[in-house]
Amino acid sequence: DSRAADRKVDSVCPYCGVGCQLTYHVKDDRILFVEGRDGPSNQNRLCVKGRFGFDYPNHPARITRPLIRKAGVPKGLDPAFDPAAPLTHFREASWDEALDMAADGLKRLKVEHGPAALAGFGSAKCTNEEAWLFQKLVRTGFGTNNVDHCTRLCHASSVAALMECIGSGAVTASFMQAEKADVVILTGCNPAINHPVAATFFKQAAKRGTRFIIIDPRGQSLDAYAHLSVRFTPGSDVSLFNALLNVIVTEGLFDEAYVAQHTEGFEALKAHVAPMTPEAMSGACGVDPATIREVARVYATAERAMIFWGMGISQHTHGTDNARCLISLALACGQIGRPGTGLHPLRGQNNVQGASDAGLIPMVLPDYQPVADAQVRAAFEELWNTPLDDQPGLTVVEIMHAIHDGTIKGMYIQGENPAMSDPDLAHARSALAQLEHLVVQDLFVTETAQFADVILPASAWPEKDGTVTNTNRQVQLGRAAVPMPGEARTDWWIIQEIARRFDLDWHYDHPRDVFAEMKQGMPSLDHISWERLEREASVTYPCPADDEPGADVVFSDAFHTESGRASFSPTLPLPPDEPIDAEYPVVLTTGRQLEHWHTGSMTRRAQVLDDLEPEAVATLAPAEMRRLGVEPGSALTITTRRGSITLSVRTDPGMPEGMVFVPFCYAEAAANILTNPALDPFGKIPEFKYAACRLSAA
Numbered sequence: 001d002s003r004a005a006d007r008k009v010d011s012v013c014p015y016c017g018v019g020c021q022l023t024y025h026v027k028d029d030r031i032l033f034v035e036g037r038d039g040p041s042n043q044n045r046l047c048v049k050g051r052f053g054f055d056y057p058n059h060p061a062r063i064t065r066p067l068i069r070k071a072g073v074p075k076g077l078d079p080a081f082d083p084a085a086p087l088t089h090f091r092e093a094s095w096d097e098a099l100d101m102a103a104d105g106l107k108r109l110k111v112e113h114g115p116a117a118l119a120g121f122g123s124a125k126c127t128n129e130e131a132w133l134f135q136k137l138v139r140t141g142f143g144t145n146n147v148d149h150c151t152r153l154c155h156a157s158s159v160a161a162l163m164e165c166i167g168s169g170a171v172t173a174s175f176m177q178a179e180k181a182d183v184v185i186l187t188g189c190n191p192a193i194n195h196p197v198a199a200t201f202f203k204q205a206a207k208r209g210t211r212f213i214i215i216d217p218r219g220q221s222l223d224a225y226a227h228l229s230v231r232f233t234p235g236s237d238v239s240l241f242n243a244l245l246n247v248i249v250t251e252g253l254f255d256e257a258y259v260a261q262h263t264e265g266f267e268a269l270k271a272h273v274a275p276m277t278p279e280a281m282s283g284a285c286g287v288d289p290a291t292i293r294e295v296a297r298v299y300a301t302a303e304r305a306m307i308f309w310g311m312g313i314s315q316h317t318h319g320t321d322n323a324r325c326l327i328s329l330a331l332a333c334g335q336i337g338r339p340g341t342g343l344h345p346l347r348g349q350n351n352v353q354g355a356s357d358a359g360l361i362p363m364v365l366p367d368y369q370p371v372a373d374a375q376v377r378a379a380f381e382e383l384w385n386t387p388l389d390d391q392p393g394l395t396v397v398e399i400m401h402a403i404h405d406g407t408i409k410g411m412y413i414q415g416e417n418p419a420m421s422d423p424d425l426a427h428a429r430s431a432l433a434q435l436e437h438l439v440v441q442d443l444f445v446t447e448t449a450q451f452a453d454v455i456l457p458a459s460a461w462p463e464k465d466g467t468v469t470n471t472n473r474q475v476q477l478g479r480a481a482v483p484m485p486g487e488a489r490t491d492w493w494i495i496q497e498i499a500r501r502f503d504l505d506w507h508y509d510h511p512r513d514v515f516a517e518m519k520q521g522m523p524s525l526d527h528i529s530w531e532r533l534e535r536e537a538s539v540t541y542p543c544p545a546d547d548e549p550g551a552d553v554v555f556s557d558a559f560h561t562e563s564g565r566a567s568f569s570p571t572l573p574l575p576p577d578e579p580i581d582a583e584y585p586v587v588l589t590t591g592r593q594l595e596h597w598h599t600g601s602m603t604r605r606a607q608v609l610d611d612l613e614p615e616a617v618a619t620l621a622p623a624e625m626r627r628l629g630v631e632p633g634s635a636l637t638i639t640t641r642r643g644s645i646t647l648s649v650r651t652d653p654g655m656p657e658g659m660v661f662v663p664f665c666y667a668e669a670a671a672n673i674l675t676n677p678a679l680d681p682f683g684k685i686p687e688f689k690y691a692a693c694r695l696s697a698a
C-alpha cells in the first residue's frame, strides 16, 4: 500500500492560533498525509490548511545551503529574479563562512555606531524556545531592545488595552468556553476563514442554543448561525461600542455588585458615555438605535457571555480604543472570570501568543515584564549574566523609519517577511535596501531575503522539536517528523551559532535545555515541564500544580493589577487616519484567505492550497461590480496614495458597497503596496483595515 506510513509522529499545526493537534503519517522521510488528533482545541478536526499544507518543505525552491549575495548585485526585488534559482544573485557558502559573515557585519555596525544601530525581527512561526533565544541574542549580544515580531501587525493594540485594563495580555477564557456561553459576540473577526476549527466550536454552540451576535462591516458565512448580524460603517467601531455602553449604563443593565467588587473607574465611564446615546452615535456607525439597544440588552442580560475579536478590531489607528471598549463592556456586565464568560482576542499565528510571552517585544522582557523596571532587569541580568539596555526598543514600523533616518543600519530577520507584510511596501522595501547589513533566516528566498547580504537556510515546522502556545494559552509540543534537507539547520542552532560569534557563552544541546531556562524567567510556565508536555501534549497556563491541566478561565477572583481590580478606560471616537474623499472614495481593507497563510511563503508553495486559490483576487459587493462595469474574473486596478496594484476581481455578497477586500498573500499584487502605515499610538499597530482607495477596471 503506497499510503502505508512507516511511522507516525504527533505534533501541532503550524498555521493559525487555534493550535490543532495532528499526526504526521511519514513514509521514506516524507509526509504522506496528516490526520487530526484529539487535542483540546480541535478534537480531531483540521481545516484545509492543516490537512493539505504540508508539502511546502519539499518545494524545489527550498534553500538547502547558506547563501551570500554576489558582489555587485544590487539589493531589491528584481522582477527577473527566480527564487527557485537563487544562484543568479547569490552564491552558496559553507556554514562557517556564512555565519562569520552574518555576525561580523552586525558586530562591525555595533562597534561603529553602537547597539541601537541593530535590530531583529523574530517569528511567531517559530517555537517558544527559538523566540526566547532570538530576543536573548538581540538583548544580550546586540545590546539593544530593538526586537519585535508580527504581533505588532496583529494584536499589539489588543494586548496594550488588556495590559492596561486587566493587567494581562492573554485571553481570559478559551474559545471552547463559547459552548458554555448563552451569548457570544464576534466582532472584527471572521473565524470560518481565519480560525476555521474554532468556528466549528462556535457552530456547535449555536446549534445548542448559544445566541451569536456578529458585529462587522462585512458579512460572513457564520451570519447563518447568528441571532443578530450587525453591519456597521468601517472605522466607526468606537462610536458603536460607546453607544452600547451608553445603553448598558442608562438602562441600568450593568452588574452593580461586580463593578463595585472588581473594578475601578466606572463612575468616570458612566459620565463619559452619557452623551453617546444610540441616537447620537447612529449616524456615525450606521446602525439604527433600536439594533444598538437590542445588542446591548442581549449581551448585558445574558447569564454568561463572551466577546471574541480579531484584526478588524486591532488593526486600526484606534485599535487600542476598540479593545478598551470591549473590555469595558465585559467589566460593566461582569461577563468575565466565570465559565462561559470572558474576553478572547483570537490570535493569528500558531505561536504569536508564545513568541510574545517569550519576549519578542521591544518594551518588555519575557512574560511582559517591563525593560524599564530596574528590578525586572536585574533579575534577567542575573539569569543571563549580561547587562541589559534600560530603554524600550523600537517596534516593527518604527524600525523601518529608523532605517530611513539612518539610525538602524543592520538587521537579523528570522522567518518574517516585512517586504510583504509591512504597510506601505515601497517605504518598507526601500528601508530594507538601505540596510548596510541584513541577515535573513528562512526556508525560501522570500521577498525579504531578496534584500539580504546573507541567507541562512532554516528548518520547517515538521522538521524540528519545540513548544508553541496557542490562542487559548495552551502550551503544546511540536515534534520533528522528517529530516531537514541538505544543510538546512534548526533555527535554535543557527541563533546559537550567531550568539557564540557575539562571544556569548551558550551551550544548548536541545530545545528542552532552552525551555528549562525559560522556566527560570517566566512564571507563566510554572508546573509546565518539557517532560510533562511529552506525556500530556498540552498544558494550559497559568497552571496551579503538576497534576492540574491549567486554567481554562482566569480572573475569577482578582486581576493581575496592583489593586487586583480591573479598570475602565474611556475612549472617544476618532476618524480613520485617511478618510475616504472624492479622489479616493472607496475603503480598502486587507486580510487573509482560508487557503493561504499570511505572506504566502508556505501556503503558496503547498500544491493543493495553491491549486485551490491560485491567483491574486480582490472582492467587491455585487453593486460595486456593476458600478465599475467589471465581471468576476476581470482585472481591477486599486490605487491609494502610496501605490497601485492590478488583480482579478470576484463578487462577495457580504461586502458592503464602497469597500474592497484584498488578501495580503500575493506577491504579484501585494496588498501592502496600498496600505496606510499610520500607527495606533498605544499598540503601534498600522491601520491595515482602512485606507482610502479608488478602483478602476483594468
Ligand code: SF4
Binding pocket: 013, 014, 015, 016, 017, 018, 019, 020, 042, 045, 046, 047, 048, 049, 050, 051, 195, 196, 197, 198
Ligand atoms: Fe491549522 Fe488553524 Fe486550520 Fe487548525 S484551524 S488546522 S491550527 S490552520
